[in-house]
Amino acid sequence: MGGEEVAVVSGVTLRGFGWRHAGRKRWAVRGVDLRIEHGERVLLLGPSGAGKSTLLAALAGLLPEDSGEQSGTVEIDGLDPRKARERVGIVFQDPESQLVMARCGDDVAFGLENRGVPTDEIWPRVDEALRRVGFPYRRDRLTAQLSGGEQQRLALAGALALRPGLLLLDEPTANLDPAGATLVRSAVAGALDADTTLILVEHRVAEALPLVDRVVVLEPGGGVRADGTPEAVFDVHGDALAAEGVWVPGRTVPSRRATVAPGEALLTADRLGLPPRLAETDLTVRAGEALAVLGPNGAGKSTLALLLGGLLRPGSGAVTASAELAGRDARTPPYRWRAPALATRIGSVFQDPEHQFVTGTVFDELALGPRRTGRPEAEVRTTVDELLDRLRLTALAAANPYTLSGGEARRLSVATALATAPRLLICDEPTFGQDRRTWLELVDLLADLRDAGHGVVTVTHDAEFVAALADRQVTLTRPVPADGRPAASTGGPS
Numbered sequence: 001m002g003g004e005e006v007a008v009v010s011g012v013t014l015r016g017f018g019w020r021h022a023g024r025k026r027w028a029v030r031g032v033d034l035r036i037e038h039g040e041r042v043l044l045l046g047p048s049g050a051g052k053s054t055l056l057a058a059l060a061g062l063l064p065e066d067s068g069e070q071s072g073t074v075e076i077d078g079l080d081p082r083k084a085r086e087r088v089g090i091v092f093q094d095p096e097s098q099l100v101m102a103r104c105g106d107d108v109a110f111g112l113e114n115r116g117v118p119t120d121e122i123w124p125r126v127d128e129a130l131r132r133v134g135f136p137y138r139r140d141r142l143t144a145q146l147s148g149g150e151q152q153r154l155a156l157a158g159a160l161a162l163r164p165g166l167l168l169l170d171e172p173t174a175n176l177d178p179a180g181a182t183l184v185r186s187a188v189a190g191a192l193d194a195d196t197t198l199i200l201v202e203h204r205v206a207e208a209l210p211l212v213d214r215v216v217v218l219e220p221g222g223g224v225r226a227d228g229t230p231e232a233v234f235d236v237h238g239d240a241l242a243a244e245g246v247w248v249p250g251r252t253v254p255s256r257r258a259t260v261a262p263g264e265a266l267l268t269a270d271r272l273g274l275p276p277r278l279a280e281t282d283l284t285v286r287a288g289e290a291l292a293v294l295g296p297n298g299a300g301k302s303t304l305a306l307l308l309g310g311l312l313r314p315g316s317g318a319v320t321a322s323a324e325l326a327g328r329d330a331r332t333p334p335y336r337w338r339a340p341a342l343a344t345r346i347g348s349v350f351q352d353p354e355h356q357f358v359t360g361t362v363f364d365e366l367a368l369g370p371r372r373t374g375r376p377e378a379e380v381r382t383t384v385d386e387l388l389d390r391l392r393l394t395a396l397a398a399a400n401p402y403t404l405s406g407g408e409a410r411r412l413s414v415a416t417a418l419a420t421a422p423r424l425l426i427c428d429e430p431t432f433g434q435d436r437r438t439w440l441e442l443v444d445l446l447a448d449l450r451d452a453g454h455g456v457v458t459v460t461h462d463a464e465f466v467a468a469l470a471d472r473q474v475t476l477t478r479p480v481p482a483d484g485r486p487a488a489s490t491g492g493p494s
Contacts, residue, residue, distance in 0.1 A: 016072030047245035048407030089164030105139025134183035149297030245435030271317030295476035310334030347417030
C-alpha cells in the first residue's frame with residue numbers, strides 16, 4: 001500500500017447542533033453551541049441521556065444523513081465530520097463493536113493499513129500503541145479470547161496508533177479493573193502531543209480530571225449547561241449538577257447494606273470452572289444478601305455470572321440450586337431448566353445490554369418476561385410502568401432499545417431482569433454508564449430486592465457501588481495452570 005500521512009490538528013465548532021434519531025420523537029441532543037480549540041482537553045459531562053455519546057458520534061462522522069434529522073452544524077476544522085474522518089480517532093462505549101480482526105495485532109494494524117501507512121512503519125506503531133495501553137498479550141492473541149476490559153484496551157490502542165488530531169473517548173475505563181483503568185488514563189496522558197484535541201466522556205470524574213483542562217456540561221433539554229475550568233464549573237454549579245445526576249467530585253453516596261443476616265443458600269458452586277476462562281471456584285449465594293464479584297479483567301467474572309445464571313454448561317464442577325429455588329427441577333442443574341422457569345428463578349443482566357434485547361420497543365422489552373410467564377396483561381402493564389418510572393425510561397417507552405444511549409440501555413437491561421421478580425438476580429456491571437441520579441436509583445432497586453429476601457450477585461469494578469451495597473465480596477484471580485483449588489478468595493465488607 002502506498003500513501004503518505006499528513007499531520008493534522010483538529011478544532012471543533014458546533015452551531016445550534018442537534019440530532020434526532022429516525023423514529024424518535026425526542027431529540028438526542030439539541031441547541032449545542034460550542035468551540036473547542038486545537039489541543040484543548042475537554043471533559044464532556046451531563047446526566048445519562050443528555051446526548052454525550054450522540055455528540056461524539058457526530059464528531060466522528062458516524063451519523064449518516066439518512067439515519068436521523070440534524071439541526072445546526074458541526075465542523076472539524078471547517079469540514080463536515082463525514083469528510084474529516086481521517087483526522088479523528090474514537091473509542092466507543094462497547095469496544096467489541098469496533099474490533100474487526102481475529103488477532104489483536106492485526107486489529108490495531110487494520111486502521112493503519114486502510115490509511116496507507118507504509119508497511120515498514122505499521123508494526124512498530126502497533127507495538128508502541130499496545131505498550132502504551134498496557135496490553136498484556138502478544139500480537140497473535142485472538143481477540144475472541146479477550147475479556148471486555150481487555151477489548152477496551154485493544155480498541156484504545158487501535159485509535160492511538162492512528163495518531164489522530166482529534167481523539168474521542170466514550171467511557172474508556174468503564175469495563176476496566178482499577179489497575180487497568182489507571183493504565184489507560186496514563187496511556188491517554190502519555191500518547192497526546194500538544195496539538196492533539198481530546199474530548200472525553202467519563203463518569204469517573206475525579207479520576208478523569210488530571211487529563212483535562214476544561215469541562216463542558218450538556219443540558220438534557222438542549223444546549224450547554226456549564227463551560228469552563230473544572231474548578232470554576234464545580235465551584236459555581238457543583239450542588240445543582242450533583243442533584244441533576246453529574247458525578248461531582250467530593251459528593252458521597254449513602255450506604256444500603258443489609259440490616260439483617262442473610263437467609264438460606266440459593267445456589268452452591270462446587271469446583272465450578274470453565275477452562276481456560278474460569279478456574280475452579282467454590283461459592284455460595286444466599287437469599288437476602290448482595291454479593292459482589294471482583295477481580296482483574298480476564299479473571300472469569302462474566303463467565304462465572306453466566307454459569308451461576310444457568311446460561312452456560314459448566315466445564316467442571318457443578319452448580320446446585322436449593323429446593324426452594326429449583327421447585328420442580330430440584331434434581332436438575334440450572335443450565336438445563338426451561339427458559340420460562342429460569343426467568344422467574346434466576347434473572348441475568350449481561351455485560352453488553354444489547355445481547356439481551358429482542359423486541360422493537362422499550363415497553364415490549366420489559367413486558368416480554370412477565371407475558372411469557374403468563375401474568376395477566378393488566379399486571380404486566382402495572383409492572384412495566386413502575387419500572388419505567390423508577391429507572392427514568394418513561395419517555396422512551398416507544399423507542400427502539402437499540403437506539404438508547406449506553407446508560408439507558410444498561411438500565412433497560414436491569415429492568416428486564418427485574419420484571420419477572422426472580423428469586424436470584426445476577427448482574428454484570430449494572431452501574432455502567434449511569435449518572436449519579438440513576439446510579440442511586442439502581443442501588444436502591446437492588447437493595448430493596450435484597451431486603452425483600454432475594455439474592456443479588458453483581459460483577460463489578462465499581463468500588464463505590466461495592467461500598468454502598470455489597471454485604472460480602474468474592475475476588476477472583478486470573479486462571480493459571482495448577483492442580484490446586486479454588487481461584488477465589490471470599491470475605492466480608494471492607
